[in-house]
Amino acid sequence: MSVRVVARIRPLLKQELDKDTIVTAEIPDEKSGNVAIVRIPNPKNDAESFSFQFNSVYEQDATQQQLFDSEVAPQVKQLFNGLDITIFAYGVTGTGKTHTMRGGKSLADRGVIPRLLSSIYRRCRKIEKDTAGATEVEVAMSYYEIYNDRVYDLFEPPEKRTPSGLPIRDNNGKTVVVGLTERPCTTLKEFEQLYDQANINRSTSATKLNAHSSRSHAILCVKVTQTTETTVQVSRASAIDLAGSEDNRRTDNNKERLVESASINKSLFVLAQCVEAISKKQNRIPYRESKMTRILSLGQNNGITLMILNLAPVRSYHLDTLSSLNFANRTKKIEVAEVENEPVYRQFVKPLATTGISGANIKRQPLRPIAGALNAKVLDRDAERKAGEKTEKPVKAFSVYSDARKNSSRPSDLPSQNQGIRRAETNKRGADTTNAFGSRPTKMIRPNENPPRIRSAAAPVAGMSKESIEALISQRIDEKLAEKALQDTIAAAPALSAELQKRLDELEHRIEAKEEDGKSQGLQFLLMAKQHQVRGEDVSALRMYQMAQPFFPGNEKLKGKMKTLEDRIRAKREAESGSRSHTTAPPPAFSLPAAPSTMLSLPAKTEKKHANAKSLYHEVSDDDEFAPQPESDHDAYASDDSFQYKTKAARKPKKTAKKLPIFRDSTDTVSHPVNHTPRTSHLLKIINSKDASKIRELKGVGAKKADAIVGCLLEMEEEEIKDLEGLALLKGVGGKTVENMRAGLAIDFDF
């Protein structure tokens, strides 16, 4: 069964009423071929549009009740059948995730979570009634947030939190939050009190894009335990309100918000990488790179997964929306094994009967150590409850989902659609061998269980009509085009090179290792700075470096990095104001660190390209001038210069190139970006032709160098080399080579 993805388009907010609505829904009907579609224009060409097909689409006027009744209510039954369910809201900041999950206070406004609990309690009562009390159902809940990549129990007030948060551990293939409180919660009223109280503890703040922005990912886990005379079955519903990604060129965030934002964006970026890795069937899924992805374990957790994709309909979210749609489009292809949690025997009836123990005695038999920790806990609590004692102590360890591939615990002849799989309950059954009562079945045998109760979403292609196949193909093409359009224009973080990712990882590990020595905060700021930088958010990156500075007094390299960024931001502003000055008033005075008001983000690479070439050039110079750092607490930082987009060869030109007269006309591009000499223009034209045979003919360029240049250009996809500095920064080029290339051009009208 694939992840079910439904899109919800929120209505226009008061301040947006005059804005341009660009996201539309097509509700399934005969005309649309019974498919639910979200449509959005191509950011490069408004006349074209992209369509994305999802399981359902909810338009602006869809109510909370409609969404719940259609998407969540049907899953409640499955929860009581033993399936785990995961519901998560995904979307950019301000698109309605919290509204969807939590909602408002009025009955009509209540979101998925309160409605889910209400439905669970209703079902509990029904089951107890239908079984005349033979089945008891207990509901318990945990609620925690991941804030700045740290896990905090929302049942604890912030002042009682340990700053480093709760640790998470891998425990027999499950990710466990250690020390998390689990509260029994027997009525809806009790739930509401607990939930409301806990939400006060959640980190929210006002940002420019949302007056009540969630600054953390919030995970509510509802554990349902059904106990009969002989079995205990535990299943869980997880409802997750993810924090929304935000583009810091739009937010005007202050320092604290920036730290949060870097962390939110990073975790969502890792989530996107996980989804991409899954969809490409890669062996390594980078779950471990963020706590959120470890805990969410998308595609790893069994049961039912529902993603609610929240979208804002207005143009100001255009690229963000397209990015979310692409993400959702990949997510919907993730397969999840729909496997029930098996009931665990409370006691082994048959052997007891044969040993002459009967009736009431059976109930009082000590629990066998066959159940794993989780079930043992359930049984112990059950026994205590039966004895009239109310458990005061909350359960302290709480299992969420595995971040490890479970393949190893699955049969080797695993069918591709997860058919015929049962969750390998190794931890639960681990003690079977010590069973004092002889062997017992390792799982409950049910009639008609062959194949087990697993549903597959795979649609038989054979049954499809020619029209549907054509529609499917055209849909796929549309999706691919949308992905491509986004890649071409979007502000999302550029793909990190393996080397850069390695550096980020190393830095994070150092931070973890240094939790205690006070330097970790400084390192955190450095990491955040790098994360902002790779997203092209220079102003935010500079602020983070400024915040890191007190932790690393006198660090020359850090100063150099800041100077580089300052230069680049200044140059960019000058370039912007230069182009504005043709038509408008003089540019505003340069001041740091006010964020530029760029509406649509540009990739880091693009931003570099648009920034003046001189600053780019200086950036490299500054980096090179860093003295080798001594082995110190800062060495993680000192070694992290791969964060700058530059190649080894690209460093070469700076010392010589700086003095080369050929860069004169490039320097001029600060204010007149296209004011190249004819010779330079001609050279750039040859280079941008990406034609190795032409490039090879340039003076000083052999076949190998020409190929290397073309390779670099292809990596840059549709970007062009705009000036000589840009050319000098290409791998294998350099200032001297550029001078040679240019000098060798037979253009007699050069001046």
Ligand SMILES: Nc1ncnc2c1ncn2[C@@H]1O[C@H](COP(=O)(O)OP(=O)(O)OP(=O)(O)O)[C@@H](O)[C@H]1O
């Ligand atoms: N379906 C809806 N109907 C009415 N108002 C909505 C709807 N969805 C969102 N809103 C309003 O939009 C605003 C932003 O919504 P919300 O806070 O839920 O966004 P979010 O995605 O959770 O943002 P963040 O990621 O910053 O926490 C709120 O004022 C909310 O009331």
